[in-house]
Amino acid sequence: MKNHALLASLLALVLALPVIAQQTNSTAPAQAITDQSASTSAATTGASGKQPLQAETHEGFWGKVNPFARKKYVQRQTQPIRDRVNELDELTAGNSKMIKDVDGRAQQGIQLASSKANEADQHAIDAGNKAQMAQQTATQATTRLTTVEQVVGNIDQYKAATQTEIRFRPGQSALSTNAKTALDEMATPLKSQRGYIIEVQGFSSGHGQTAIATSQKMADSVVRYLVLNHEIPVYRIYVVGMGNAPVPSTGTEEQAKSKRTSGGRVEISLLKNDLEQLASTAPAK
DSSP states (O other), X not given: XXXXXXXXXXXXXXXXXXXXXXXXXXXXXXXHHHHHHTTGGGSOOOTTSSOOOOOOSOOXXXXXXXXXXXXXXXXXXXXXXXXXXXXXXXXXXXXXXXXXXXXXXXXXXXXXXXXXXXXXXXXXXXXXXXXXXXHHHHHHHHHHHHHHHHHHHXXXXXXXXXXXXXXEOTTOOSOOHHHHXXXXXXXXXGGGOOSEEEEEEEEOSSSHXXXXXXXXXXXXXXXXXXXXXXXXXXXXXXXXXXXXXXXXXXXSTTTTXXXXXXXXXXXXXXXXXXXXXXXXXXXXX
């Protein structure tokens, strides 16, 4: 009987130990928090702005791990850790967002600065092109002015361009087919030209006024053809009947002496000044 009573007492003691350990562990955090409250003002805060978690100094009857701890007890012990982890996650997310915002604003600023720099470069290029065009225009105007001055200074200076000779049979003043073809080749390009004159000189064999009259008739037939068939203005044609005037020779020294014309002929000389050159160099409108 005594053995049964002793066994029951031991069994009751074993069953009561977990309850005593649970109560001891429950009072330990409260005591630790009470001890830490005195030094709160001197403790440093973490990144979340709260005091760092303190490890428990009182381990209780079972040490760090209570094999008989209940679920609510474990949740109560781990809840501050979970809260602190959540706060750190929120703080990390906020910092990441702030970093992205700062980076986005920095990229926008860089792009805006680059755009402004490119725009300034384009303005500088446009200004350089305009300055170059202005310089070219000034150079062209100077060249044009110089050309005009030269032309005006030599306005009455005509130079021989082409020369055509028309032959006539003795006693005739009518133009032959070959003569008309030669005049066409000379006069056709003159329709779009200016700054020229045509010199027509008639020569005839014979003597005195008879030769002059004959040469004048041959020269007039040439002038009439140019005016009627090619619309050459009369004021551009200078005609003279030379008769049997001596013509200088271009041969040897003995042949250089003056000789008289045999038969009838008309010399047509095209003379030009620099007005045509001035028209060709005029700037296009």
